[in-house]
Amino acid sequence: MRILLIEDDTVLGIAVHDQLKGDGHSADWVKRLDMAEEALATSPFELVLLDLMLPDGRGIPFLKAMRARGDATPVIILTALDQVSDRIEGLNAGADDYMVKPFDLSELSARIGSVARRYAGNPNPRIQIGPLEIDIAARTIMRDGRSIALTAREWALFEAFVQAPGQVLSKGQLEEHLYNFDDSIESNTIEVHVSRLRKKLGHSAIETERGLGYRLGHP
Numbered sequence: 532m533r534i535l536l537i538e539d540d541t542v543l544g545i546a547v548h549d550q551l552k553g554d555g556h557s558a559d560w561v562k563r564l565d566m567a568e569e570a571l572a573t574s575p576f577e578l579v580l581l582d583l584m585l586p587d588g589r590g591i592p593f594l595k596a597m598r599a600r601g602d603a604t605p606v607i608i609l610t611a612l613d614q615v616s617d618r619i620e621g622l623n624a625g626a627d628d629y630m631v632k633p634f635d636l637s638e639l640s641a642r643i644g645s646v647a648r649r650y651a652g653n654p655n656p657r658i659q660i661g662p663l664e665i666d667i668a669a670r671t672i673m674r675d676g677r678s679i680a681l682t683a684r685e686w687a688l689f690e691a692f693v694q695a696p697g698q699v700l701s702k703g704q705l706e707e708h709l710y711n712f713d714d715s716i717e718s719n720t721i722e723v724h725v726s727r728l729r730k731k732l733g734h735s736a737i738e739t740e741r742g743l744g745y746r747l748g749h750p
Contacts, residue, residue: 532577532647532690533557533707537567538609539585543632547580547609550636554643555670555683555690557708564588571597575707576604577650578643583610583621591624598625605646609634647694658693661749663732665693672732679731684709688724692737692747701744721745 534551538544539562551558559574561567564585570576579597583590594606607628608621621629627646630639648667658665664673670686672679681689687708691700705721717723725737725745738748 532643532687532694533575534559534578534580534643535567535570535576536560536580537564537585537590538562538580538582540582546636547639550640551643552683554640555686556643557687562586564590564593567593571602571604578646579604579606581606581608581626583608583612583617591620594621594624594626605650607639607642607646609639660693660747661733663736667693674732681728681731684724685728685731688721689728689732692745696747699740699744699746705745 534556536544536547536551536558538547538560544560544562548558548560559570559576561570562585564587567579571579581590581594585593590608590610594608597604597606605627606625607630608626609630609632610617610621611632613631618629627649628642630642644667658667662674663679665671667690670681672681672689688705691705691708702721709720709724725739728737729735735748737745739745
């Protein structure tokens with residue numbers, strides 16, 4: 532999942548950014564609301580992590596403006612404001628979750644997974660695709676009682692397919708899920724990782740739609 536982190540605290544920003552990448556997400560980190568506006572205008576994101584007190588303004592008006600223009604990207608607020616009235620204001624402004632600093636990074640990972648599953652229309656973290664038993668929250672895959680290990684990149688791509696069952700994903704859309712894993716993405720990166728997924732999950736796990744892209748198959 533591609534996530535936009537809006538946080539001006541350098542120490543916390545580094546910790547959260549590293550946690551996101553360790554979880555297999557692609558993470559963009561900005562420290563100002565104007566930079567966040569630019570990022571949202573130029574790139575598609577699947578989740579926003581929003582601090583409420585930024586150098587150039589407050590997060591609540593920013594969130595309200597997002598919702599007013601029809602931007603339904605999920606938002607989790609990360610803030611030191613811990614009053615009940617602050618929580619109510621944030622949720623009423625359109626936030627999907629509200630976490631008070633300091634927080635445990637593993638809890639953040641769990642909440643990100645929960646919000647992602649709600650938006651994918653599948654609140655159950657465990658799903659079955661053919662012989663594959665997938666635990667989205669734990670990021671594990673079992674086949675015939677055997678665990679299948681995926682790299683962070685492979686999981687990022689596979690999660691994209693799982694969250695869009697039946698949909699054809701273009702090469703460009705899939706590259707977005709690998710953004711920030713490297714400084715650059717080679718022209719054959721998607722083909723290489725799709726090939727590796729097929730070797731691990733079964734050749735029919737990922738189907739090719741010639742000239743269009745790939746979609747989740749039935750291994």
